Amino acid sequence: MVTVNSYAESTEVASKVAQYILNIQDSVLATSSEFHIAISGGSLGKVLKAGLIDNESIRSKVQWSKWKVYFSDERLVPLDHEDSNYGLFNKLVLEALGHAGVPGPTVFTINESLLHDTDTTTDAEIAKEYESFLPSTIDLVLLGCGPDGHTASLFPGHKLLNERSVKIATISDSPKPPSRRITFTFPVLEAAKNIAFVAEGAGKAPILKEIFESEESQLPSALVSKLNVPVTWFTNDDAIKGVNIPK
Numbered sequence: 238m239v240t241v242n243s244y245a246e247s248t249e250v251a252s253k254v255a256q257y258i259l260n261i262q263d264s265v266l267a268t269s270s271e272f273h274i275a276i277s278g279g280s281l282g283k284v285l286k287a288g289l290i291d292n293e294s295i296r297s298k299v300q301w302s303k304w305k306v307y308f309s310d311e312r313l314v315p316l317d318h319e320d321s322n323y324g325l326f327n328k329l330v331l332e333a334l335g336h337a338g339v340p341g342p343t344v345f346t347i348n349e350s351l352l353h354d355t356d357t358t359t360d361a362e363i364a365k366e367y368e369s370f371l372p373s374t375i376d377l378v379l380l381g382c383g384p385d386g387h388t389a390s391l392f393p394g395h396k397l398l399n400e401r402s403v404k405i406a407t408i409s410d411s412p413k414p415p416s417r418r419i420t421f422t423f424p425v426l427e428a429a430k431n432i433a434f435v436a437e438g439a440g441k442a443p444i445l446k447e448i449f450e451s452e453e454s455q456l457p458s459a460l461v462s463k464l465n466v467p468v469t470w471f472t473n474d475d476a477i478k479g480v481n482i483p484k
């Protein structure tokens with residue numbers, strides 16, 4: 238169920254990702270009034286801006302007011318902090334919609350008022366509340382893949398890879414700063430209707446080699462790729478140079 242699409246230029250990656258999102262949006266909205274999409278932080282923010290905001294032919298076709306936006310993971314920092322995944326999406330996408338007078342999506346964020354406390358009970362409360370926002374199935378989950386193979390805030394070898402009792406888990410020892418985060422767990426990803434990864438740059442090539450060439454790989458991105466869900470990868474050619482991609 239894995240499809241890998243690679244393009245020479247980042248601009249092309251962004252427009253193909255945007256067209257893929259639009260196709261799913263349109264098919265969902267043909268029978269429903271809401272499109273449930275989860276997004277990630279990191280390099281995906283720029284791809285979404287380039288594909289959905291800067292690309293004129295696509296921009297007018299996005300039915301933002303029908304979107305319900307969730308975050309596949311969030312860093313436990315204020316929403317206007319430079320490390321916040323919401324903050325990034327707000328800066329790159331939501332502010333542009335506001336300036337253009339376009340009604341934006343409904344965006345589900347963490348409860349900032351609970352952040353002042355560094356206690357793990359509070360983090361669990363934030364996660365529990367965020368879990369209550371989730372629909373039973375997300376139409377599309379957009380993920381990144383870190384150079385270590387992590388995705389969302391599911392890190393290689395971490396115990397959260399086996400978490401099945403909650404949909405949103407807390408992590409207080411993220412190897413990538415900031416250490417306090419919440420994240421989708423595997424049950425949410427398994428229930429998704431579609432999953433897409435976006436990974437660009439030569440720095441990702443070694444990890445993509447392991448993900449696509451090692452059947453036994455236990456890297457989080459490899460485990461997600463093997464789920465019984467249509468999984469589509471969007472990469473640039475540098476990221477898959479020398480990698481045997483699945484046919």
Ligand SMILES: O=C1O[C@H](COP(=O)(O)O)[C@@H](O)[C@H](O)[C@H]1O
Nearest residue numbers: 277278279280281381382383389
């Ligand atoms: O920490 C995170 O990293 C991943 C991967 O980011 P990228 O910049 O290598 O694409 C990202 O998907 C996740 O949302 C973020 O919290």
